[in-house]
Structures are given as structure tokens and as C-alpha cells.
Amino acid sequence: MLRVANWGSPRVEEDFMSLERQLWDEYMRARPEVALRIEQVPGQGLYAPKMIMMHLAGSMPDVMHLDAAYSAVFTKNGVVRDLMPFIEKDPDFRLSDYFDSALSFAKRDGAVYAIPWDFTPMVMWYNKELFDAELFRIPLPAALAGSLDYEGDDAYRELRGRLVPVSPELRDALASHGIEPGPDARLAVELAEFDAKSKSTVAWRWGFTHAGQEYTVRRKASADGTESAVVFRDEGKAPYPRWGWTWNEFLDTCRAVSVFPADYQPDRDLPLVYAVTFENLVPFWTPWIWTNGGDVLNPEGDRATGYLDGPKSVEAMRFLTDLFFKFHYAPTILERERIGQDPFMNGQAAMDLKGHWMMIDYRARRFDVGVTTIPTNGIPPVTVIFPVGLAITTKATHPDVAWDFIKYFTSQDVQARRMAQGIAVSGNRAAAERFADDPLEQAFLRATEIARPPWGVVVEDYAFVEDLLREMMETIHYQRRDVAEALRDTARLIDAALEK
Amino acid sequence: MKRTAAHSDARDGVACGLLWISPWLVGFAVFVAVPIVLSGALSFCEFDGIRRPVFIGLEHWRGLFADPLVWKVLRNTAVYAALALPVGTVLGVAMALLLNQPIPGQTLWRSVVFAPSLLPLVAVGIIWTWMFNARFGLINSALALVGISGPTWLNDASWAMPSVVILGLWSIGHTVVVYLAGLQDVPRELYEASHLDGAGPWSRLWHVTLPMISPAMFFNIVVGLIFVWQIFAAPYVMFPGGGPQRNAYFYTMYVYDQAFAYRRFGYACALSWVQLLIILALTAVAFRSSRHWVHYRGA
Numbered sequence: 001m002l003r004v005a006n007w008g009s010p011r012v013e014e015d016f017m018s019l020e021r022q023l024w025d026e027y028m029r030a031r032p033e034v035a036l037r038i039e040q041v042p043g044q045g046l047y048a049p050k051m052i053m054m055h056l057a058g059s060m061p062d063v064m065h066l067d068a069a070y071s072a073v074f075t076k077n078g079v080v081r082d083l084m085p086f087i088e089k090d091p092d093f094r095l096s097d098y099f100d101s102a103l104s105f106a107k108r109d110g111a112v113y114a115i116p117w118d119f120t121p122m123v124m125w126y127n128k129e130l131f132d133a134e135l136f137r138i139p140l141p142a143a144l145a146g147s148l149d150y151e152g153d154d155a156y157r158e159l160r161g162r163l164v165p166v167s168p169e170l171r172d173a174l175a176s177h178g179i180e181p182g183p184d185a186r187l188a189v190e191l192a193e194f195d196a197k198s199k200s201t202v203a204w205r206w207g208f209t210h211a212g213q214e215y216t217v218r219r220k221a222s223a224d225g226t227e228s229a230v231v232f233r234d235e236g237k238a239p240y241p242r243w244g245w246t247w248n249e250f251l252d253t254c255r256a257v258s259v260f261p262a263d264y265q266p267d268r269d270l271p272l273v274y275a276v277t278f279e280n281l282v283p284f285w286t287p288w289i290w291t292n293g294g295d296v297l298n299p300e301g302d303r304a305t306g307y308l309d310g311p312k313s314v315e316a317m318r319f320l321t322d323l324f325f326k327f328h329y330a331p332t333i334l335e336r337e338r339i340g341q342d343p344f345m346n347g348q349a350a351m352d353l354k355g356h357w358m359m360i361d362y363r364a365r366r367f368d369v370g371v372t373t374i375p376t377n378g379i380p381p382v383t384v385i386f387p388v389g390l391a392i393t394t395k396a397t398h399p400d401v402a403w404d405f406i407k408y409f410t411s412q413d414v415q416a417r418r419m420a421q422g423i424a425v426s427g428n429r430a431a432a433e434r435f436a437d438d439p440l441e442q443a444f445l446r447a448t449e450i451a452r453p454p455w456g457v458v459v460e461d462y463a464f465v466e467d468l469l470r471e472m473m474e475t476i477h478y479q480r481r482d483v484a485e486a487l488r489d490t491a492r493l494i495d496a497a498l499e500k
Numbered sequence: 501m502k503r504t505a506a507h508s509d510a511r512d513g514v515a516c517g518l519l520w521i522s523p524w525l526v527g528f529a530v531f532v533a534v535p536i537v538l539s540g541a542l543s544f545c546e547f548d549g550i551r552r553p554v555f556i557g558l559e560h561w562r563g564l565f566a567d568p569l570v571w572k573v574l575r576n577t578a579v580y581a582a583l584a585l586p587v588g589t590v591l592g593v594a595m596a597l598l599l600n601q602p603i604p605g606q607t608l609w610r611s612v613v614f615a616p617s618l619l620p621l622v623a624v625g626i627i628w629t630w631m632f633n634a635r636f637g638l639i640n641s642a643l644a645l646v647g648i649s650g651p652t653w654l655n656d657a658s659w660a661m662p663s664v665v666i667l668g669l670w671s672i673g674h675t676v677v678v679y680l681a682g683l684q685d686v687p688r689e690l691y692e693a694s695h696l697d698g699a700g701p702w703s704r705l706w707h708v709t710l711p712m713i714s715p716a717m718f719f720n721i722v723v724g725l726i727f728v729w730q731i732f733a734a735p736y737v738m739f740p741g742g743g744p745q746r747n748a749y750f751y752t753m754y755v756y757d758q759a760f761a762y763r764r765f766g767y768a769c770a771l772s773w774v775q776l777l778i779i780l781a782l783t784a785v786a787f788r789s790s791r792h793w794v795h796y797r798g799a
């Protein structure tokens with residue numbers, strides 16, 4: 001029996017889980033001699049501790065997921081096997097088929113401890129609709145309400161770019177706003193959402209150009225169920241962020257896209273639209289420190305003083321905290337709770353710093369989103385990458401079968417099917433590049449080139465460091481502690497913890 | 501001769517008794533006694549779950565007194581115990597008194613009060629995370645109906661502790677059941693006698709009901725004392741990382757984090773032993789004080 005500890009929980013999208021089950025079934029059909037036992041282990045920081053407990057109890061599975069953020073403890077202590085012997089004797093397998101950026105975390109002293117499964121760099125998502133200016137809306141013309149049904153990726157690619165005539169109602173409405181698309185003008189389908197259950201296209205976005213200006217027509221449903229065609233002037237409020245933008249450009253954008261009540265008082269009111277959202281999850285905000293050339297630890301990963309409390313880090317953290325306290329472009333921890341939901345998902349924030357996994361939710365909510373880099377200050381763009389690999393444990397009872405499983409599940413075909421669900425970028429280069437004509441996927445592939453792994457690749461006790469950083473951010477929010485002081489004290493606490 | 505036979509019978513009885521409880525004895529030895537002894541030994545070792553344990557003497561025991569988080573979680577847990585236990589006791593008794601009245605739908609009301617205590621604690625934590633949601637939660641929505649703007653329960657440092665106390669009241673059903681059983685055991689003649697003596701409702705409550713259910717109260721207080729000092733699952737779900745400024749970070753959560761998040765198993769064992777000693781001491785105090793306020797019928 002081959003035991004595989006799968007990282008995931010029932011919370012994961014139903015469609016995604018059904019695909020996973022389908023893939024496991026197919027593997028078992030292809031290898032009737034293998035009895036595959038999948039053991040679901042919840043994520044959210046519990047996977048690594050659970051694996052350590054299984055190691056301690058002598059009940060380690062054959063295959064486990066190696067998450068870069070917690071990998072040091074497994075790779076430095078002989079919990080997972082070096083896969084080089086398997087790679088060297090397998091003529092069908094080439095390490096070069098995988099992204100270096102997704103593989104580097106698993107390499108140490110000539111050994112390879114995991115084969116990339118999937119990964120995500122952290123990127124700045126932006127909601128295009130909040131960057132565009134709404135011009136007008138009209139009841140959805142019958143000619144536009146016709147469905148654009150498609151099924152499958154190829155059909156969707158064919159649909160995108162298809163030209164449809166402008167309906168008379170829309171043409172009249174556009175003319176009354178001085179926009180005359182011309183008698184032969186067509187709307188180009190830029191995005192469509194197909195609902196598999198109703199077998200129809202439930203959302204679409206059409207784009208057209210007039211006098212050098214881009215426009216978007218979106219299908220919107222109101223609370224009472226009526227539908228409208230809404231015309232937006234693209235980038236009417238602020239230009240979409242460029243790749244490699246700067247802190248200053250970011251602040252200009254924040255000013256343009258945030259919306260405050262008429263007599264806004266910070267102690268009383270919440271902004272109507274935040275420029276960017278924030279949550280106190282340490283992996284989500286530490287890249288801000290990197291964007292100014294600062295860092296949490298020294299390159300060896302054994303000291304925080306001189307780095308976390310260094311001038312570059314202090315400046316970066318001041319920039320970040322100014323977003324809450326000075327400009328009110330981002331919600332404080334308390335404001336976020338008052339909002340009650342994720343402001344970006346709610347249409348109350350124009351930008352959000354997250355990973356590829358959000359694609360599932362954004363697709364489900366038919367968000368018109370774009371992706372760019374985290375803004376930097378005088379240095380090239382940089383971000384963090386969270387790769388996950390498949391590893392064979394040292395206590396595996398069937399290492400050869402485990403290797404076969406890893407090869408199968410990291411292969412191009414299997415990976416391409418997983419990636420179509422949107423949870424992450426495939427570690428398999430060819431599988432990921434199959435989706436490269438999608439601008440969002442393209443942006444993620446581009447972001448991998450500027451990404452560096454998290455500190456958990458080097459530091460065994462990084463979970464403890466993260467807890468100290470989270471607490472520091474709380475004291476800044478709740479007690480309005482001076483940033484430099486908070487960083488200095490936390491750096492000392494981290495040093496003491498790492499010394500132990 | 502008779503004495504020898506009696507001894508033999510007694511020995512047989514003991515052996516038979518031991519045989520009957522042997523499954524429990526084996527389970528207790530393997531899953532409780534041995535881990536307790538091992539945890540005591542590990543508290544003197546550095547052990548990360550992967551490398552072999554290394555003996556370090558009293559380092560953990562000395563270290564925990566200098567650890568500011570230990571004092572923080574001790575304080576939080578003590579404050580929680582000081583709030584949750586009296587409030588839970590008063591509310592539990594009050595609820596039992598109400599449910600003991602001959603009202604229409606009595607069984608239904610009793611089920612309603614008891615049912616929440618059957619829910620798994622993790623599910624309770626998730627439910628209450630939504631109940632306490634500042635914008636969409638039921639509690640703030642109810643407060644808004646009477647013109648009160650509710651707090652940001654889960655992210656306001658000053659409201660984190662009260663929210664855990666309120667959450668604790670959700671599952672007082674099992675204590676209410678014990679009080680109800682106690683109430684139904686109070687002899688009616690005592691009420692009749694006190695009534696004849698001119699005692700009013702409050703006087704009957706104070707001089708008859710409460711003394712007569714004091715054994716049930718004592719049982720609930722001791723069990724509750726142990727429970728509140730071990731509070732873990734629901735706040736762990738509601739306040740990942742201990743909540744705002746760690747104001748909802750309780751002792752067992754810290755033990756868990758030290759062991760399973762930071763892999764400091766030796767230190768976690770030392771912390772567990774301190775917790776055990778605190779609970780033992782408080783239970784001993786409760787037993788000693790019981791002589792003065794617990795009344796057993798016929799004693």
C-alpha cells in the first residue's frame with residue numbers, strides 16, 4: 001500500500017477536490033498493482049506539525065508534500081529522502097522540466113528533496129472595475145443577453161476575441177455620450193464565464209476602442225435580479241499598475257482609486273473604497289520590507305538585529321503603516337474586522353496582495369482582475385514564492401512506488417489538468433506554459449523570475465519568528481507603537497529565540 | 501479456619517474486581533500513567549521530535565519563570581476562570597431553577613438548553629466566529645436593533661476575553677442537567693416545613709434549595725475548575741495565535757504551540773506539569789472549602 005499525505009481540506013473548492021479524486025482513481029486504474037491510500041491532512045499551518053508528529057510516532061506516509069515555508073525542518077533532519085538516486089537511474093525523468101524557482105528550495109548540498117508540485121508567487125491583484133470610470137448603464141439589450149455558450153478550454157480560447165455586433169440600444173446610448181463606434185463596429189469578447197450547471201454563459205466582458213480610448217461593457221446583475229449592460233471608460237480613474245511600479249506610483253494610484261465619505265472622519269467612518277487591503281498574515285506583509293532592500297534576517301538566517309531594525313526595513317514599515325494611519329488607504333486590523341469580510345472580495349478595496357489560489361474565488365465571482373508586482377522603492381521588483389513539492393519520506397516502505405507516484409503526478413498532462421482549476425502555477429514548466437496565453441497566468445510566470453523563497457527554507461524555527469512578527473504588527477496597530485522601536489525590540493527577541 | 505476462608509473470599513473478590521476493571525486499568529496505564537511519567541522525564545530534556553532527547557536538567561523549569569508569555573497566559577487563564585466559573589455557576593443554577601418550574605413545553609426547553617453542549621468544540625468555535633463578526637454577526641445585529649453599536653469582538657483587545665466568556669456560556673447545558681437532578685432530589689417536605697415557618701421564596705432558595713443542591717454545585721465547580729484551566733479548542737479556532745495582543749491566549753494553547761508549532765516538546769512538558777500542579781492545588785482548595793458550604797443529606 002502506498003500512503004500519501006495530501007495537503008488539503010474539505011474547504012477546498014468542490015470542483016477542485018473532484019478533479020483530485022479523479023486523478024487518484026486514474027492512477028489506480030493505470031497501476032492496478034498499487035493500493036493507493038490518500039490521507040487528507042488539513043492545511044493552515046497544521047500540515048508540517050502533523051507530519052512531524054507522524055514521524056515521531058513512526059507512522060510516516062510514503063509520500064508527503066514539502067511546503068517551502070516549513071521545509072528546513074524536514075530537509076535538514078533526514079525526514080525526507082534525497083531523490084537524486086531515483087532521478088539518476090530514471091531515463092524518462094528530467095529535472096530541467098521543472099521551474100528552477102520552484103525547485104531551488106528543495107535542493108541542498110547536491111541533494112534534491114522534492115519534485116515541484118505547484119507554486120505561487122505573491123502578487124498585487126487589482127480590480128479593474130475600480131480603476132475604470134463608469135459612464136452609464138442601460139437595461140441589458142436582448143441582443144446582448146444571448147448566451148455565448150462554450151465548454152472546455154479550447155472553446156473558451158476560440159470565444160475570446162470573437163466579434164459581435166453592437167446592439168441598437170447600446171449604440172444609441174453610446175451616441176448620447178459622444179461615443180460613436182461606427183456602423184461596422186463590433187464588440188470583442190474579452191472574458192466570459194461559463195456556468196457548468198446551467199450550461200450557459202452567465203457573465204461576460206466586451207471591449208471596444210473609440211478614438212484611441214478603450215472601453216469595456218460589463219454585464220452586471222443588481223440585487224433585484226435585473227441585469228444591465230454597464231459601459232466603463234478603461235482606466236478612467238487611474239491607469240492600471242505597470243509591471244515594476246514604484247512606491248510613488250503606488251501612492252498616486254491609491255489616491256486616485258480610494259473613495260472616502262464626504263465628511264470623512266477616520267475615528268468615525270470607514271472609507272467607501274480602500275486602495276489596498278491588509279491582513280496581519282506575516283508572509284503577506286514581509287515582502288513589503290524587501291521592496292525597500294530591507295530584510296527580516298541576515299543572509300545566514302541566524303540574526304535579526306541589523307536587518308529587521310535596519311534603516312531600510314524601518315523605512316519600509318513606516319511606508320506600510322502610513323497606508324493605515326496617515327493616508328487611510330488600507331484598513332487597520334480593527335477596521336478590517338468592522339468591515340466583516342475580505343474588502344477586496346467585497347468590492348471595497350481596489351488592490352490586494354495574495355497568491356494564485358485567489359484565482360478560484362475571483363473566477364467564481366466573475367471579477368475583472370489584473371496582476372502586477374508589489375511596488376518597490378529604488379530596487380528591481382521582488383516578491384516571495386511559495387512552492388510545494390512532493391517528497392519521499394525516509395521511513396517510506398515503498399520508495400520505488402512512491403517515486404512512480406511522484407513522476408505521474410508531476411507529469412505535464414496531470415499538472416495541466418490541475419492547473420486548469422486555478423489553484424496554483426504548475427511546477428512543471430511545459431504544463432504551466434500551456435496556459436501562458438492567459439494574461440493572468442502570464443503575469444504569474446513572469447513573477448516567478450523575480451521571486452525568492454520564504455525564510456522557512458533556511459530557518460527551522462521560522463514559525464516562531466513569524467509569531468513574533470505578527471505580535472509586533474499588533475502592537476503597532478493597537479498601541480500605535482513607534483515602528484522603529486517595535487522593530488528593534490522584536491529583532492532582539494528573534495535573536496534570542498534563534499540563539500536557543 | 502473461618503478467618504482464613506474470609507481472607508480467601510476477600511482476595512478472590514479483589515482479584516475478580518481487578519479482572520473486571522483490567523481493560524480500563526490497561527488503558528489508563530498505557531494512555532495516561534505512562535505518558536504522565538514520560539512527560540515528567542521529558543521536561544528535563546531538550547526534545548524537538550526529530551533528534552534524540554538531550555538531558556538539560558532544570559533549564560526548562562527555570563526558563564518558564566522567566567518567560568513573559570507564561571505569565572501572560574497564566575493571567576489570561578486565571579481571569580477567564582475567575583469570570584467564567586462564577587458566571588457559569590450562577591447562570592446554570594438560575595437556568596435549572598427555571599427549567600424545574602412546571603411550565604408548558606418543559607421538556608422542549610430543557611432540550612433547547614442542553615442541545616448546544618452536544619456540539620463539538622471546534623464547530624462551536626467556528627459558529628461563534630460568525631456570531632461575533634462585527635458587521636454581519638448575529639450579536640451585533642441584535643445589539644443594533646436596540647440602537648447599540650456592537651464592538652469588534654474578535655479584534656479588539658478589550659473584548660477578546662469577554663467574548664470567550666460568553667462563548668463558554670453556550671455550553672452550560674450539561675451543568676444545568678446536574679443542577680436539575682439535584683433540584684428534583686430536594687425533599688418536598690422541607691419546602692412545606694419552611695413554608696409553614698413563614699419563609700418566602702428567597703428565603704427558601706437561600707436556606708433550603710441551595711444547601712440541598714450544594715453537592716451538585718460542588719461537583720460542577722470542581723469539574724468546571726478543571727475545564728476552565730484547560731480551555732483550548734474554541735478559542736484556538738476563534739483566535740488563531742491568541743487574538744489581539746494575545747488577550748485570548750490561554751495556557752493550553754501555549755502548551756500546544758510550544759509542542760506542535762515550535763517543536764519544543766521538553767518545554768511543553770514542563771509547562772504541562774505546572775498546569776497539572778495548579779489544577780491539583782485549586783482542586784485541593786475547593787475540597788477543603790467544601791467542608792464549610794457543602795451539605796450532604798444524612799451526613
